[in-house]
Amino acid sequence: MPESLxxxxxxxxxxxxxxxxxxxxxxxxxxxxxDILKKEFPDGISDxxxxxxxxxxxxxxxxxxxxxxxxxxxxxxSYLVDLAGVDRFTEDAPRYEVYxxxxxxxxxxxxxxxxxxxxxDPVLPSITRLFKAADWNERECYDxxxxxxxxxxxxxxxxxxxxxxxxxxxxxxxxxxxxxxLPLPPRTPEGGLTMDPFAAARQGSPVKSYQEPESxx
Amino acid sequence: MSVATPYHDQDAIFSxxxxxxxxxxxxxxxxxxxxxxxxxxxxxxxxxxxxHEMTLNIGPQHPATHGVLRCVVKLDGERIEKCVLDIGYLxxxxxxxxxxxxxxxxxxYTDRMDYLSPYANNVAWCMAVEKIANVEVPERAQWIRxxxxxxxxxxxxxxxxxxxxxxxGAVSVFLWTFQGREDxxxxxxxxSGARFTVSHSRIGGLASDLSPKAxxxxxxxxxxxxxxxxxxxxLLNRNRIWIDRNKDIGVISADxxxxxxLTGPNLRGSGVAYDIRTFEPYLKYEEVDFTIxxxxxxxxxxxxxxxxxxxxxxxxxxxxxxxxxxxxxxxxDDAKKAYPSKDEVYYSMEGMIHDFMYTETGVAPPKGxxxxxxxxxxxxxxxxxxxxxxTGCPWRARLNAPSxxxxxxxxxxxxxxxxxxxxxxxxSIDPVMGEADR
Numbered sequence: 015m016p017e018s019l020x021x022x023x024x025x026x027x028x029x030x031x032x033x034x035x036x037x038x039x040x041x042x043x044x045x046x047x048x049d050i051l052k053k054e055f056p057d058g059i060s061d062x063x064x065x066x067x068x069x070x071x072x073x074x075x076x077x078x079x080x081x082x083x084x085x086x087x088x089x090x091x092s093y094l095v096d097l098a099g100v101d102r103f104t105e106d107a108p109r110y111e112v113y114x115x116x117x118x119x120x121x122x123x124x125x126x127x128x129x130x131x132x133x134x135d136p137v138l139p140s141i142t143r144l145f146k147a148a149d150w151n152e153r154e155c156y157d158x159x160x161x162x163x164x165x166x167x168x169x170x171x172x173x174x175x176x177x178x179x180x181x182x183x184x185x186x187x188x189x190x191x192x193x194x195x196l197p198l199p200p201r202t203p204e205g206g207l208t209m210d211p212f213a214a215a216r217q218g219s220p221v222k223s224y225q226e227p228e229s230x231x
Numbered sequence: 232m233s234v235a236t237p238y239h240d241q242d243a244i245f246s247x248x249x250x251x252x253x254x255x256x257x258x259x260x261x262x263x264x265x266x267x268x269x270x271x272x273x274x275x276x277x278x279x280x281x282x283h284e285m286t287l288n289i290g291p292q293h294p295a296t297h298g299v300l301r302c303v304v305k306l307d308g309e310r311i312e313k314c315v316l317d318i319g320y321l322x323x324x325x326x327x328x329x330x331x332x333x334x335x336x337x338x339x340y341t342d343r344m345d346y347l348s349p350y351a352n353n354v355a356w357c358m359a360v361e362k363i364a365n366v367e368v369p370e371r372a373q374w375i376r377x378x379x380x381x382x383x384x385x386x387x388x389x390x391x392x393x394x395x396x397x398x399x400g401a402v403s404v405f406l407w408t409f410q411g412r413e414d415x416x417x418x419x420x421x422x423s424g425a426r427f428t429v430s431h432s433r434i435g436g437l438a439s440d441l442s443p444k445a446x447x448x449x450x451x452x453x454x455x456x457x458x459x460x461x462x463x464x465x466l467l468n469r470n471r472i473w474i475d476r477n478k479d480i481g482v483i484s485a486d487x488x489x490x491x492x493l494t495g496p497n498l499r500g501s502g503v504a505y506d507i508r509t510f511e512p513y514l515k516y517e518e519v520d521f522t523i524x525x526x527x528x529x530x531x532x533x534x535x536x537x538x539x540x541x542x543x544x545x546x547x548x549x550x551x552x553x554x555x556x557x558x559x560x561x562x563x564d565d566a567k568k569a570y571p572s573k574d575e576v577y578y579s580m581e582g583m584i585h586d587f588m589y590t591e592t593g594v595a596p597p598k599g600x601x602x603x604x605x606x607x608x609x610x611x612x613x614x615x616x617x618x619x620x621x622t623g624c625p626w627r628a629r630l631n632a633p634s635x636x637x638x639x640x641x642x643x644x645x646x647x648x649x650x651x652x653x654x655x656x657x658x659s660i661d662p663v664m665g666e667a668d669r
Contacts (some may be wrong), residue, residue, distance in 0.1 A: 037362040037604065041511040065600040066362055093489050093505070096603070096631040100618060113616070115603060115631075119489070119505050126603065147492025150639040158326075168258055173319030173668060175251035183327055 022201035038067030042159055044125045047070070047089055055081055070113070070126050078129055079139050082114070091116035091125060094141075097151035099159040103185040109133035110161055114141075131161065140166040239661035242501040255317055259286065259303055259375060262311040267642035283308055289653065291320045293422045296393065297657060298550050298664030300638070306650060314645045316638060317415040321668035326392065329628035333593040334360045335434055335570075337628070344632065345666040347390050348383035350419070353432035358513060359604040359615035360434050364596040366568045370515075372436040375558040377514045379422065379431070380606070381552075385456070387609035387661075388414045388538045395535070395658035404463065411459065414452055421445040434594055435569025436562030452555060460542050467535070477531035481644040481656045484529055491640035494633045495611025496541065497660050500534040502527035507607040519551040530660035538661075568594050592623035603631075610634050610661055634667040 048069055052059055058077030063070045073081050085091040096115035108130035115126050129138060140163035143146045154172040160181035163169055168220045170176065178196055180187055205210065283306075283357035290301035305312045325344065329337045341356045342349035343663060354376045416426040422445045423431035423438065431438050441449075451526030465474045468646035483493065498505055508516045508524045524540035557640035563569045566585035575582030598621030605614030611633030620626040637660045645656055 018662075033365060035362065035365050036367050037358070037365070037513075039511040039513075066365070066602045068602055070601065089349065094492055095494075095605075095612060096614060097627070098616065098629045100627045100629075112425070113614075115614075117505075117510075119503060119510075122510055124511070145492070146490045147636060147639065150635065152283075170254055170258060171319075173322040175248040175319075176254045177250045178247050182324060187327075189327065189331055 035066040039124075039126045041122050042068045044123050046124065047091075047099040047125060050089065051081060051084065054084060068124075068126065070128050072128050072130065075129055075131070077137060078127070079141060079144070081127065082116075082141050082144050084125075085116055085125070090118040090121060091123070093117040093119055094147040095124070095150075097148050097155065099155040099161050099183075101159055101183065103183045110136050110159060112138060112155060112161060136161045137164055138162070138165050142166055157181070160184065239308065250535065252270060252527075254512070255303055255315060256286065258307055259313065259315045261408065262313050262315065264646050266646045271493045274306050283403060284312075288649070291317075297662055299668075300657065300662065302645070302657075303486070304645070304650070304653070309651075311645050311648055311653070316642050318638060318664065318667055321664045323393055323669070325669045326630060327421075329625055331418055332622060333590075333623040334625065335589065335593045337625075338432065338434070339428065339430045340632050342430055343665055344630065345387070345608060345610060345613070345634065345663045347425070347663055348387040348413065348573070348609045349427065349429050350379045350383040351387075351606065352513075352613065353387055353430060355604070355606045355608060355613045356615055357432045357434050359592065359605060359617055360596075362604045363436075363566065363600060363602040363617045363619060364594045366400070366435045366565075366594060367563055368436055369560045369563060370557050371440075371559040373514045374552050375441055375561065376432060377519075378549050378552045378556075379419075379429075380514075381448070382415055382418060382452075383510070384545050384609040385542050386412055388542050389415075391538060391658070391661045392535075395655075395661075396467075396473070397659045398654040399472075399473065404466070407459075407463070411456060414456075417447060418448045421448055422526065433562060433570055435456055436560070440561045446553065446609075453549050453553075457543065457546050464539055466538075473535075474532060476652075477535060477659070480531045480648060480652050481659060482528070482530045483640065483644060485527075487643075488529065488640070491643060492636045493611075493640045493660075494636055495607070495661075496534055496537045497637055497640065498611065500526050500537050501529035507605050507612055511605075512553055513604075513606055515552075515555075516548075518555065519548050520635045521551075529654055534659045551659055570636070595619075595621060595623050597621060601627075603632065608633060610663065610666070611637065613666075630666075630669055632666040632669060634662040634664070635669075638662050638667050 041104050043123065048062055051071065055077050058073055058081055059071055060074055063072070090152060093116065094114065095117050098113060098218065100111040100113065101109065102111060110131040110133070111128055112131065113126055113128045115124065115193060138161060140152055143165070149168070150172060152166055153168070153170060155161050156169055157171040157174055158181060171178070174182065180192060180195060204225040249626035281516040285306050287304050287306055288301070289304065301317040301320065302314055303317065304314045323506045325340055330341060336355055338356055341352035344352050345418035364640050381577055383621070389408040389411045396404040419429050423429040423443060429633045462575050483491070485502045488498050493501070502525060505523055505524060507513070509523060521544045524537045524544065526536055562572070566589070570589050571582045571585045598619065601616065601618040603614055603616045607610045612631065613633055614630065614631035616629035617625050618627040641656065641662070645653060648656065
């Protein structure tokens, strides 16, 4: 097929290695830091992926805390910007991923670490001792994906109430929610807890227009 | 069932979501005060005339909490011993929603995150998508985005100033800043057709160009408000009451601010020069001349000074943008990466097809790639981490919201202060719950 007739909306499968991203930033070029890390932790780093000038360093779970300590103490990445989990939802590979985004304010550099986690054992060591900022992010990650952080001082849910028993950002959790999973306040002072209105509305099938009662006027 | 009276019927007060409230109160009891762990102060020894311990629940429905923020504080007399914040009352699962929307479809949702500066959120989202999908943006669009982002910053800081002063007891400034926001709304209305939730930015550019009238309005705004903001400074910078309410309140040192992960004006108020506009310049911030206000005191007053000075800097940036802005297209011409112009859609078959296809699928980044892009929103670093599965919808869209991290710092900041300072402290870190709760 000639190039001009190609259907470009078809998902592009692989990233083109030679393609230069116009939004590349100098701050994400941390090749030298990664070299230092690789030398210091030869077993701790499993892979390094580059896209759009951004390095993603895949680290193993066991060496996560050590690498974070090294980043903070010796390499100057003392500012934790972001921490969140990803649900890959595949059978063949580790299901969850948690990424950490650190910033070195003085050197103007930004680095991203990633840890893969098995579905059966979604447990990570907490880094709250090193970075207090990780506290709420780890709680959020636990709330949304059900990833446990060992050594976290206060692993409560971040957004959902404790009475809720699901982890909504897992891919298998339905987008519309699970009817009846979240009780809401009573509508009258004497009433009991109500189920969420969305679920309540869905219990019967919707009223068709010809089923509506006739107008009195 | 009788009406629950506080302190008589403990069970009835929290009959709703009992486990949640139980764990929250348990946490408050078991928690170590940050002041004692980090600064070595024994909070319980701070002298207070009223030796009376109590647990006070503020919010989530309280005007001074700037949204649905719930603070549960342990008081020793009037002094806050420790505090637990409870957020999530505005949680809409926006990250989950993003996974079922195309990139362009999700953009209006970002308006509802930090609803005090919707334009900055639109731009942040569009730039994140442009990075992962490698979409180029024309020059003029970048300049316009910059102007509008700075207007959004002024709008957000104006609301913060007015409401912050109202928290401290001065109502008239609230009316003045809202007059300013009204003028900004008129500009947004002229530019995008909407006053509040603008949704004007598009992937690969903008929805429409600035009209001559809009440019005139922006110029007029910049000229008038430079003087007006300086007038507010004259009123407040040496105001006895305002200084007394803010000075040495919520002091955070530079190290502590980094440790707690504060961002934006709160971080710069502690003397850390971290601003994405200079840290990793986006849009055209490299080509304009501006300074980043910095203070070292780390208290509420420092944060006030920073925000007001930032407004003046924003006006400076806007003036330079208006001068330097080139003529040209406002959206990239590649119909596979951005919406075609309306002329094309109405008068050509290909344009129509492209429009349909873009709405249906939109831009599709390569499979399995991830990228993070952040901008300096009025509240701090607003970043989007995107992961693609090769389709038109993000596999994972993560919003790194500044208010979320700032609120985390607030929990520690409150300790040791009188209960009356709670409202001032909440005001000074400027949280927006729409963003913190995602």
